[in-house]
Amino acid sequence: MKETSEEVAELQRLLEAAYERSTEHLREIINDDRRLTAEELVQVLQGMCTLNLATVTAKGEPRISAVDGHFLHARWVFTTSMQAAKARQLKARPAASISYVDGERLGVFSHGQVEFLTTDHPDFAEIEAHLVAHYGSSPSSWAAEIAYCRLQPHWMVGYAFDKSAVLGK
Numbered sequence: 001m002k003e004t005s006e007e008v009a010e011l012q013r014l015l016e017a018a019y020e021r022s023t024e025h026l027r028e029i030i031n032d033d034r035r036l037t038a039e040e041l042v043q044v045l046q047g048m049c050t051l052n053l054a055t056v057t058a059k060g061e062p063r064i065s066a067v068d069g070h071f072l073h074a075r076w077v078f079t080t081s082m083q084a085a086k087a088r089q090l091k092a093r094p095a096a097s098i099s100y101v102d103g104e105r106l107g108v109f110s111h112g113q114v115e116f117l118t119t120d121h122p123d124f125a126e127i128e129a130h131l132v133a134h135y136g137s138s139p140s141s142w143a144a145e146i147a148y149c150r151l152q153p154h155w156m157v158g159y160a161f162d163k164s165a166v167l168g169k
Helices: 005-021 024-029 038-044 085-092 124-135 163-167
Strands: 048-056 062-072 075-081 095-102 106-117 146-160
Touching: 005 038, 005 146, 038 146, 038 163, 048 075, 048 085, 062 085, 062 124, 075 085, 075 124, 085 106, 085 146, 124 146, 146 163
Parallel strands: none
Antiparallel strands: 048 062, 048 095, 062 075, 075 146, 095 106, 106 146
16 A cells, blocks of 8 residues: 555545535445445555546547556556557547446446656656566566556545455454
């Protein structure tokens, strides 16, 4: 867990605000017994998570693809080739949705804006070190142009059908 207490508190505020703005239908499914707190999310979102990333084409058509995601400092981080359609779409239209779903066990749903992190970004070195530790090599070595991306969410909810099973309590 790399999150600071301030990042966890900020994530909790985001989760609460998103839940309050959610539909009655969503709140019936993700009720108080199933809703994950920020502390619980950072506990369960360890390591690599296969994310569903939704982008939009120039014609306004939705596209979905999968990316390796890492939850670092209460934000989703992922890499992709700049040659990938998703990278071009996000450069032109950075609004995106990301979900992580593990069957009926766990679900995290996020909407926000994707930012591209360059080597001179203050957070790049830490993200790069995390990815190298996980994969054993730098994503930058995998292709000529690799995009390092981070979702800045404006809406997020976390769900666990059985919180005690997910949290090991």
